[in-house]
Amino acid sequence: MDKQLAKKYLLGMLKIRQFEEACGRMYMQGKIKGFLHLYIGEEAIAVGSISELSEDDYIITHYRDHGHALARGMDPNKIMAELYGRVDGSSRGKAGSMHLFDSNLHFMGGHAIVGGHLPIAVGIALGLKKQNKNGLVVAFFGDGAVNEGEFHESMNLAALWKLPIIFYLENNQYGMGTHVKRSSANPDMLYKFADLYGMPSTKIDGMDVLTVRDSTREAIDKIRKNNGPILIEAMTYRFRGHSMADPSAYRENEEVQKWQKEKDPIELFKQYCISNDLLNESDFKSVDDEVKEIIQECLNFAENSPLPDMSVAKDKIYNIN
Amino acid sequence: MTEMNLRDALSKGLREALDTNENVFLMGEDIGIYGGPYAVTKGLFEDYGSEKIIDTPISESGFVGAGIGSSMVGMKPIIEIMTINFSLLAIDQIVNHAAKMHYMSDGQLSVPIIIRTVTGAGGRLAATHSQSFEGWYASVPGLIVVAPSNPSDALGLLRASINDNNPIIFAEHSMLYGVTGDVPDQYYETPIGLPKIIEEGNDLTIIAWSGMIPVAQEVSSKLKDKKLQTEIVDLRTLNPIDFELIFNSVKKTNKVVILDEYWETGSFGAYICSVIQENCFDYLDAPIAVVNSLNIPMPYSADLEDEVIPNTKRVLMKIDELLGL
Structure with missing residues (x-):
């Protein structure tokens, strides 16, 4: 770990944190509508894992997708404009927060049906394998998705066909308002589902960006060697509600505060940087300044982008080429 | 002109697609070694092998989604769902994903898949195996639905579907596979959308x-x-x-x-x-x-x-x- 890399990880996580905080503010101001799911608290997973991918690799994810999109390098301006429903958004204002796409970056979507994108992850990997392409697929999903049939169908197909996929389970412990203990019969062992499909799996601390990075690197090496799928369960916690509409009546404030105080991935990484003489307070400030500028710019960009007209709504329903 | 039945017309179209487009592959339940529940794919596994003719587990949502994903990175899958009744198990993939991908990505992604499936009643298969859901799918913007009634349209529409870049529900009626008719010998396509x-x-x-x-x-x-x-x-x-x-x-x-x-x-x-x-x-x-x-x-x-x-x-x-x- 050198100073530059440390800065990169810190910047990656802070960019997501502040982007999400800005989204929350803009939602309260009525600039952003609809469902808005913030990734605050889970930043280490997106940054630690996606930083290990090559440009040949593919990402597909769930509706809490801003963090993955930003970590992959998607333009914050385009994302914010999309959230504002403006014509310069990534889908010209037709898709919104839950459905970010950037095919050039192989960012194959945020998808808003729990577990519904997992069969598609299988297909992307199948397509790559059939064309003898190098890439692998990282499919992010939450603890809620493991109780969907599509999760199990996808796990079986990926293992049966020996496809290059990392099933990345972001276990933030709540499917909307239902704790994993109230939804899974064996809640501490979700990663063990992989055993049934003869698939290697591991459970890691998803709040530690370096643990996430190392586990991802190891998984990628294994996949390149063995060409079969792997499941990683990363334990995490979302600091905000499920969506902006969440009254958070299902968990105690003390629980949220305890996680924020003891396991904030950004604070943990800052402590690591200080104790290893990688970055100091003045470095933190310069990263913070850089991020603030990015966020302000994307808010300005979104604000100044025009609204789409009906010709946009009627476009791209079918591929007419 | 050659007289043939609708089943053979479809089989001819599938072979053509496999012969001329290296990205085409077939996927579905018992379409390979078994020979296809309605025998449309009979003999294809022997001639094209397991890489092109994939027998899937009974996981309709899983393999339809797999078809969708593969098409997003350049493949042209022809997926068989044994009957349209079972397509209900894949309706999330068809309606929420295949139909929406092009639109929600604003044209960045396309889903050029064909879902062949058997519709209709008449075989004394009772309530869960006799339904006609092609009209449902036709109501969804983003999907194309074709439903041929004779061999020449079946082949012509299959060809047009293979050359189309949208998700297509290709509804074949269980009682029509044996219907015979003249099929032109020279290449033609039947335009999608034209009664x-x-x-x-x-x-x-x-x-x-x-x-x-x-x-x-x-x-x-x-x-x-x-x-x-x-x-x-x-x-x-x-x-x-x-x-x-x-x-x-x-x-x-x-x-x-x-x-x-x-x-x-x-x-x-x-x-x-x-x-x-x-x-x-x-x-x-x-x-x-x-x-x-x-x-x-x-x-x-x-x-x-x-x-x-x-x-x-x-x-x-x-x-x-x-x-x-």
């Missing part, structure tokens, strides 16, 4: 598709005894539809009967009816008659099944009642 007049007449128009075409033909032949000339429009495609041809037929005959194997409530035939009455009201001499399956889950026993599906007797009664013919 066809398969019998010309001046006295009334019957609009039908897929398994209702043989009923329409039988009705037409009975009406000839009354010296009535029926025009039969075979929709061939349910989404999109070029309505001009339909309107022109209505303006000529002034009387319309629509046959739809789906239940009465919420049927695709009722949608066609509403489009016609909005556009051709002044040309109509009688109410538009829509004949559907009765609002009953399909019973097993033969006589009961025959009564529930629109049949010649019931269509003729309706024509007598509503059109006064």
Whole structure:
């Protein structure tokens, strides 16, 4: 770990944190509508894992997708404009927060049906394998998705066909308002589902960006060697509600505060940087300044982008080429 | 021209696609070693191997999604869902994902898949295996739905579907696989979205598709005894539809009967009816008659099944009642 890399990880996580905080503010101001799911608290997973991918690799994810999109390098301006429903958004204002796409970056979507994108992850990997392409697929999903049939169908197909996929389970412990203990019969062992499909799996601390990075690197090496799928369960916690509409009546404030105080991935990484003489307070400030500028710019960009007209709504329903 | 049945026409089209497009592969339940539940893919596994003809587990959502994903990175999968009843297990993939991907990504991604599936009743398979959901799928923006009734359209529409870049529900009626007809020897495609007049007449128009075409033909032949000339429009495609041809037929005959194997409530035939009455009201001499399956889950026993599906007797009664013919 050198100073530059440390800065990169810190910047990656802070960019997501502040982007999400800005989204929350803009939602309260009525600039952003609809469902808005913030990734605050889970930043280490997106940054630690996606930083290990090559440009040949593919990402597909769930509706809490801003963090993955930003970590992959998607333009914050385009994302914010999309959230504002403006014509310069990534889908010209037709898709919104839950459905970010950037095919050039192989960012194959945020998808808003729990577990519904997992069969598609299988297909992307199948397509790559059939064309003898190098890439692998990282499919992010939450603890809620493991109780969907599509999760199990996808796990079986990926293992049966020996496809290059990392099933990345972001276990933030709540499917909307239902704790994993109230939804899974064996809640501490979700990663063990992989055993049934003869698939290697591991459970890691998803709040530690370096643990996430190392586990991802190891998984990628294994996949390149063995060409079969792997499941990683990363334990995490979302600091905000499920969506902006969440009254958070299902968990105690003390629980949220305890996680924020003891396991904030950004604070943990800052402590690591200080104790290893990688970055100091003045470095933190310069990263913070850089991020603030990015966020302000994307808010300005979104604000100044025009609204789409009906010709946009009627476009791209079918591929007419 | 070569005479062949609809099953063989489809098989010919699949072989052509496999021979000419290296990104085409077939995927579905028992389409390979078993030879295909309706034998459309018989012999393909032997000739093309397990990389091109993939037997899948019984995981409809899983393998339809796998087809979608593969098409997003350049493949051209032809997916078989054994029957349209089982497509309900994959409806999330079809409606929430395949139909939306191009739109929600604003054209960044496309899903050029074909889902071949068997629709319709008539085989005494009872309530869960006798349904006709092609009209449902036709109501979803982003999906294309084709439903051929004869061998030459089946081959022509399969070719057009292979050259199309959208998700296509290719509905094949279980009772039509043995229907024979002439198929041109030279290459042709049947345009998606274009209905066809398969019998010309001046006295009334019957609009039908897929398994209702043989009923329409039988009705037409009975009406000839009354010296009535029926025009039969075979929709061939349910989404999109070029309505001009339909309107022109209505303006000529002034009387319309629509046959739809789906239940009465919420049927695709009722949608066609509403489009016609909005556009051709002044040309109509009688109410538009829509004949559907009765609002009953399909019973097993033969006589009961025959009564529930629109049949010649019931269509003729309706024509007598509503059109006064």
